Amino acid sequence: MEKASLPDGTSSAHTAHMADARPEPEAPRTPTGQYTHGHHPSVLRSHEWRTAENSAGYLLGRLAPGLELLDVGCGPGTITADLGRRVAPGRVVGVDSAAEVVARAAESSDVANVSFQHGDVYALPFDDDSFDVVHAHQVLQHLPDPVAALVEMRRVLRVGGVLGAREGDFGGFMWAPADPVLDRWMELYHQVTARNGAEADAGRHLLRWVRTAGFIQPVMTSSTWTFADPETRSWWGGLWAERVQFSALAEQAVDYGLSDPDELAEIARAFCRWAEDPDATFVIPHGEVLATKGEADPGA
Numbered sequence: 001m002e003k004a005s006l007p008d009g010t011s012s013a014h015t016a017h018m019a020d021a022r023p024e025p026e027a028p029r030t031p032t033g034q035y036t037h038g039h040h041p042s043v044l045r046s047h048e049w050r051t052a053e054n055s056a057g058y059l060l061g062r063l064a065p066g067l068e069l070l071d072v073g074c075g076p077g078t079i080t081a082d083l084g085r086r087v088a089p090g091r092v093v094g095v096d097s098a099a100e101v102v103a104r105a106a107e108s109s110d111v112a113n114v115s116f117q118h119g120d121v122y123a124l125p126f127d128d129d130s131f132d133v134v135h136a137h138q139v140l141q142h143l144p145d146p147v148a149a150l151v152e153m154r155r156v157l158r159v160g161g162v163l164g165a166r167e168g169d170f171g172g173f174m175w176a177p178a179d180p181v182l183d184r185w186m187e188l189y190h191q192v193t194a195r196n197g198a199e200a201d202a203g204r205h206l207l208r209w210v211r212t213a214g215f216i217q218p219v220m221t222s223s224t225w226t227f228a229d230p231e232t233r234s235w236w237g238g239l240w241a242e243r244v245q246f247s248a249l250a251e252q253a254v255d256y257g258l259s260d261p262d263e264l265a266e267i268a269r270a271f272c273r274w275a276e277d278p279d280a281t282f283v284i285p286h287g288e289v290l291a292t293k294g295e296a297d298p299g300a
Ligand SMILES: C[S@@+](CC[C@H](N)C(=O)[O-])C[C@H]1O[C@@H](n2cnc3c(N)ncnc32)[C@H](O)[C@@H]1O
Pocket: 032, 035, 037, 047, 048, 050, 072, 073, 074, 075, 076, 077, 078, 079, 095, 096, 097, 098, 101, 119, 120, 121, 122, 136, 137, 138, 139, 142
């Protein structure tokens, strides 16, 4: 595979379109990696709660009617649909590598200018310079090569177009009351994602990834989700009690020999305990970056 030099000297094996690429249609462009969460109903319950307001506020000021927008790793597409309403009548496409979640997104969306399709962020099914805005929410943290993904997102963006990327940072999560079993949950999550070649603490690395991929004028901000009232405690604690026992994360934790069903059940009970405590608080920080595609191709 041809390697292309990126602005900071980093090499990527997934940027053949930037350099003098020799076509290698049969060669896989990247190890796609194992997506840690999977799409168990408990995971989708979490993702379907997301809206443009609670998850993409930093991007909203850059949207306008008529802009064409790509949402990469769109999952069940609730954010995609919201973004679609904001740029209508501009075309909005949600792309995800999981065919079943793409089908679900397509079924639930009723926004006329929004469509969904199957696709891999490392090899997006679009021509160069196709969109005014490319958005990714909680996707890069799951990829073994987030810079290669950003280079590919940059390819399909028009010159002057806007990238919006937002990633949580598991190592920065804070909660009360303290519970060693929840500390173990966090350790286990890092162990599983590391085994998958992914970066659970993505929020703090996002600016570097975006700059390395050749974007210009990056602006880094941060924002949080807070769960500290009866309704949100019950929702967050309840869904994690299920996720940690029944989602793909649980399967991988056991398959990799990192945990067992008894420990996962103990973590689930800790989340239920947490949810019932009237003082319980959970805060989730996210890094978010807006950046632009400049005139010059950094690979040229
Ligand atoms: C944490 S979910 C985020 C979904 C959505 N953006 C949201 O915030 O609700 C990550 C999504 O990225 C998708 N994904 C993982 N690897 C991908 C890849 N290589 N190409 C495209 N999508 C990918 C997963 O299938 C999953 O739906």
